[in-house]
Amino acid sequence: MTKPDSKRSSVALVTGKPANAAEEQVNNGSSDPSVSGSPHHALTPATPTKHKSAKQVSRDNLSRRNTESEVFDDGTNTFFWRAHTVTVLFILTCVLVYVTLLEETPQDTTYNTKRGIVASILVFLCFGVTQAKDGPFTRPHPAYWRFWLCVSVVYELFLIFVLFQTVRDGRQFMKYIDPKLGVALPERDYGGNCLIYDPGNTTDPWHNIWDKMDGFVPAHFLGWYIKTLVIRDWWMCMIISVMFEFLEYSLEHQLPNFSECWWDHWIMDVLVCNGLGIYAGMKTLGWLSMKPYQWQGLWNIPTYKGKIKRMAFQFTPYSWVKFEWKPASNLRRWLAVLGIIFMFLLAELNTFYLKFVLWMPPEHYLVLLRLVFFVNVGGVAMREIYDFMDDPKFYRKLGQQAWLVAAITVTEFLIVVKYDPRTIMLPIPFFVTQCWFLGIVLILSWTLWLPFWNIWKAMTNYSAFGKCSDSFFHNLLRLQPYSKIDKRENPHQFTHNGP
């Protein structure tokens, strides 16, 4: 396949003399400011060592020129990247000929049905990995992300099928995947004794803490590390992390394994596991937004050390976009961020509720596979949502992976509602209802207040009275991001400015 980013990189290579060079370029600690400030570096990709410390911001997408890293790419298109459509088709044909004509077909109808479905899925993956539309990510290989896209499709169709079965049939259907499934789960309770120091236990008064130190501690840490890389924003991560603990409090009357000790909620989860994960994630984000993005073909690198480094860097992103969600900048972004947080929390809750209604033991490999799946598709989806929000053109498409992740989250939730409406409808304690009511009122009033706040901000910015009335209407129904103002200019002005 061809490299989807090659166009962008070539634009970056011919771009010289940026209009606002000082504003667009960020010196990431180079001792010689003239190195990172020189526009000629973009024209000399053959000498990467000279501008290794220079981070420039891509100029082909003006609406986010401050958030996207600059990329140098020598455009090497090796066998690794080249099209294999015909090769894959040929191999597929050979495999089909061997399996269906040369092997004896078993006479077992059930087995053949299963085999036929698995074969259909494999052929679909074969087609999709070779031919599906590329997403925003290209490292380590676009085919990797196409694979996960196709897995999303298969998973969504599986969920749809399960959704259309009766509760009994759906649970028993899981037996086709693993004969051990389809059995009701024993009830478990994570609460109980909440004393940090338990004087009643003479052998080890701290035993309650050690009890909680199970495999979920590193899992939580790793989970939040990845979530931070996906969301790329400290505030949003913290809000989701805290919100989820509130949700656990609110829903512990429905799912007993949400009931934890207060210190398990706030100290172990929010502070230690999630907090450290978010901290490590933010550090990695900082590195990713600072590191130089220089892609040379392996054969163009002279030293062995350089070659090995290049191979390792294949597993880092091709370029980097800093997410600036700016929820307060206008109503559209505010609603979008609310929606993202809502969907994120819903997906998190689905993890627990889906296990519960489909009778999946928490340690089952399918539960883990679902998490691995979400780690892989979540990053793509979030990037696509950011692109969708950030694009000033309102008729842009929502990315395919984001579309699918939204559909999957909704379908999972529908399965939960359909399979166990009783649990979902258990009456919420009065105190919890009050808290949520208060929260919703606060969010709603902020939402209503936001346009006026933006007007006030704009009015204090524009001191000239003439501009004020103009900006008033602009801000009142401001559904476009601020960056749209830049967009009125010729978007190609920088690319045409080159020497």
Add this chain to the structure above:
Amino acid sequence: MTKPDSKRSSVALVTGKPANAAEEQVNNGSSDPSVSGSPHHALTPATPTKHKSAKQVSRDNLSRRNTESEVFDDGTNTFFWRAHTVTVLFILTCVLVYVTLLEETPQDTTYNTKRGIVASILVFLCFGVTQAKDGPFTRPHPAYWRFWLCVSVVYELFLIFVLFQTVRDGRQFMKYIDPKLGVALPERDYGGNCLIYDPGNTTDPWHNIWDKMDGFVPAHFLGWYIKTLVIRDWWMCMIISVMFEFLEYSLEHQLPNFSECWWDHWIMDVLVCNGLGIYAGMKTLGWLSMKPYQWQGLWNIPTYKGKIKRMAFQFTPYSWVKFEWKPASNLRRWLAVLGIIFMFLLAELNTFYLKFVLWMPPEHYLVLLRLVFFVNVGGVAMREIYDFMDDPKFYRKLGQQAWLVAAITVTEFLIVVKYDPRTIMLPIPFFVTQCWFLGIVLILSWTLWLPFWNIWKAMTNYSAFGKCSDSFFHNLLRLQPYSKIDKRENPHQFTHNGP
């Protein structure tokens, strides 16, 4: 969704002063040669009546500048074209909520399984029509072609599933689609009395001819009309048409409904039905390659007549590429054309053999649906194959629809082989074997002779001895099309020449 061709059209609009204007522009009968020759017309798309008779060849793809029509597009992007990804997702969610939560789920497992599969397919189509990769065609709407792409995927997966069943199960599986299927077919024979004038029948001596005048006559005509539009080449159409009659002769010992009278083969089929269909198709091709491609937004057209015309033209292609297969120009193209003819004939044979092995009555609606399907995907696939062949870059992808059509044809054939190896292996009559042997030897010797013929052609073209040795090696292993020679120049030279 956005219009995939907008980039190309904008290039066409800014293109002025083409380097070889005389060579590139074709005057299609305008009385004023200066109208079609003036390069300024490309810059005045707002006055379409002035250059209605001017046909210019697109210059953004140099490798086929003589075969692709010039397009003028004012770039109107109405609601009709705009993204509906979020809308579709919302509607899908609402439908799922209604069907699965508000409707009572039936207790019938078989019915639910069927319903679940149908729902999965519908959700897949929903996703695909909204999000799949666009193909080369955009009229009447890209979503139309995305729909057929997704149908191809579903059909291919269905075929794979059938391929993995035992013969008995596979035939009975058809009962799930239509309970009337899965029943052995009665044998039929199209041959019999071959007298054109039958003196034995006193009431109507011509009854044999009237007997053949069934619904298949217009079907053959229409079929070959469409095939001509798909293949876009008189010679290839004629070869495939004649070859298929030879195949019918050769295989009538396997499928009795291939046995026809000699005049049914050559006069009714090749001359009358196919010949007229190809003739009508070639006339349409001529019109399509001459007609102006001017796309204005509906609201930009002043007159009602113009608006209605514009609406009708929505169902004609966005632009037109004349196919120049040039099988003799080099070995790669020769082998490609051979491959295309082979796959085309295989797909035609599959129509008959698949009916035979899966016990489908010829008048069943599934048979017709399969033909409608092939009509829709065949055009896209052929265009993608042409693009793949014509592209000088060897690492270009084979188009997704072409990939799928190839996979479908192969899978159908594998089903035929697996389900009825006995019929396929019936010994071929000695006379038929001899004919085929002769044909294969002729094709093989031409294949071996082709590189030398190309060398000879090149040597007679280059009279200067110095160039001769250069072209010798060039032609000996010439795997690239001739057009590659043009490609060495800067491909953007025309687009940068604009005033």
